[in-house]
Amino acid sequence: MAHRWTNTLTSADITPKSVWMNRRSVLAGLAGAGALSSVGGVATAEGELTPNTLEEIQSYNNFYEFGTGKGDPAANAGAMDTSGWEVTIDGMVDNPGTYALNDLIGDMTTEERIYRFRCVEAWSMVVPWNGFELADLLNKVGVQSGATHVGFETAVMPEVMIGVQRRVMDFPYVEGLRLDEAMHPLTIMATGIYDEPLANQNGAPMRLVVPWKYGFKSIKSIVRITVTDEQPATSWNTINAREYGFYSNVNPEVNHPRWSQASERVIGGGLFAARKDTLMFNGYPEVASLYDGMDLAANY
Amino acid sequence: MTTLVDTINRFARKVPTWVVYLLLTVPIPLFFYMAATGGLGVEPINSLEREMGEFALKLIVVGLMITPARKYLGLNLLKFRRAIGVMSFVYVVVHLGIWVALDMAFRFEQMWSDIWKRPYITIGMVAFIAMIPLAVTSNNLSLRRMGAASWRKLHKLTYPIAVLGVVHFIMVQKVWEREPMIYLAVIIGLLALRYTSKQKETGVGVRG
Numbered sequence: 001m002a003h004r005w006t007n008t009l010t011s012a013d014i015t016p017k018s019v020w021m022n023r024r025s026v027l028a029g030l031a032g033a034g035a036l037s038s039v040g041g042v043a044t045a046e047g048e049l050t051p052n053t054l055e056e057i058q059s060y061n062n063f064y065e066f067g068t069g070k071g072d073p074a075a076n077a078g079a080m081d082t083s084g085w086e087v088t089i090d091g092m093v094d095n096p097g098t099y100a101l102n103d104l105i106g107d108m109t110t111e112e113r114i115y116r117f118r119c120v121e122a123w124s125m126v127v128p129w130n131g132f133e134l135a136d137l138l139n140k141v142g143v144q145s146g147a148t149h150v151g152f153e154t155a156v157m158p159e160v161m162i163g164v165q166r167r168v169m170d171f172p173y174v175e176g177l178r179l180d181e182a183m184h185p186l187t188i189m190a191t192g193i194y195d196e197p198l199a200n201q202n203g204a205p206m207r208l209v210v211p212w213k214y215g216f217k218s219i220k221s222i223v224r225i226t227v228t229d230e231q232p233a234t235s236w237n238t239i240n241a242r243e244y245g246f247y248s249n250v251n252p253e254v255n256h257p258r259w260s261q262a263s264e265r266v267i268g269g270g271l272f273a274a275r276k277d278t279l280m281f282n283g284y285p286e287v288a289s290l291y292d293g294m295d296l297a298a299n300y
Numbered sequence: 301m302t303t304l305v306d307t308i309n310r311f312a313r314k315v316p317t318w319v320v321y322l323l324l325t326v327p328i329p330l331f332f333y334m335a336a337t338g339g340l341g342v343e344p345i346n347s348l349e350r351e352m353g354e355f356a357l358k359l360i361v362v363g364l365m366i367t368p369a370r371k372y373l374g375l376n377l378l379k380f381r382r383a384i385g386v387m388s389f390v391y392v393v394v395h396l397g398i399w400v401a402l403d404m405a406f407r408f409e410q411m412w413s414d415i416w417k418r419p420y421i422t423i424g425m426v427a428f429i430a431m432i433p434l435a436v437t438s439n440n441l442s443l444r445r446m447g448a449a450s451w452r453k454l455h456k457l458t459y460p461i462a463v464l465g466v467v468h469f470i471m472v473q474k475v476w477e478r479e480p481m482i483y484l485a486v487i488i489g490l491l492a493l494r495y496t497s498k499q500k501e502t503g504v505g506v507r508g
Contacts, residue, residue, distance in 0.1 A: 056342040
């Protein structure tokens, strides 16, 4: 079932920096003419995708269960024991139950997906994930007719989670997708990065990755997946609905009250990292049809 | 206690103020060096920006402590207050400069809309602008020209600046964090001390 979406971006595709620097200046000119949004996306992106180093990906994280500082998850998440991990599948599925992780996903086809990762805080990385399509998992457990949404829940382990102890927000952290978003071939469950198992701070042992949405949608260390016929509650939306919508698609044109989403800074560029223009749907225009006829400013 | 205070006072009398300027300048190149060499992590711009902003707020808090320290503890550090205030402004300028040059990379259009649309940036900018007249008049000539009373009145702007600064700090966080709340509590405490001592002075005439 896997390999429905072909990854056209691999490390071998990386254009030499001198070349893409020139291309970027051409694009900057186009942006001035207001043409960028129409030519944005994959066409501009292929040459620019350079995966971040593992060190960068593992040392700059938001995982509030382990503290609110960017370095806190790397410092604190090591205490989480992911052996014997279980995932509960419930709601409108044919095979509900609590599964040992390996029983649930052991037969999935894992592949590499090099995706842009765009945080709502206006920074971004490029991550070479290893994972499988969420659709495969949902098909395996059997989604019942009438289901419209999928909810996800992160583990809560107060004894090792300093952020949970301090109650920096309500836990468990919950997220959700519309069923068609969840079934989209770009949506994956990641279990590794650079062919290594996920580090705890990256959401071990299994996390969601939805590359066209802001990073907080890509919920980490999942212990529950619920298929429902109503829009599930999502953590940041519950905290501050004005700032964080249910959809939270990357959209440079929709203003966030806290951060302009027009541009982003790519992690790893050091002190003089250039800001680059943010791409519509984070450079994945193939998902646009999911939102046909929707007002993306109202459904942010 | 008294002997300790006396020792500090004696020592402070001997220390020229340029030493304080120098000591408070050193962290700036130090932080830039750390940012450039990986000491502030893989995203040094944001870290550097925050470090400078927080250092400015720290200096504002220390500046607000000088008067109560003399009043209640007998610590006389008044001669360093100007240096502390001026250096807090320097840190705010560096903080703002990092935002303009490194963080926003001179995207003026986006910065301009951010200043108006994002309340925490608006508040930070108001605090910065309010600091300008204080920095400009932080010299003996201005003090003489303005007269002590009106100079002192102008420099009471420090109080709202401190509040704006800490509100800016609180609002930058996505959730209620402990550290900025501690700053807020300390600043409120320091301002309350002034209010109560004023009550005492005008009322019963008790002097600390």
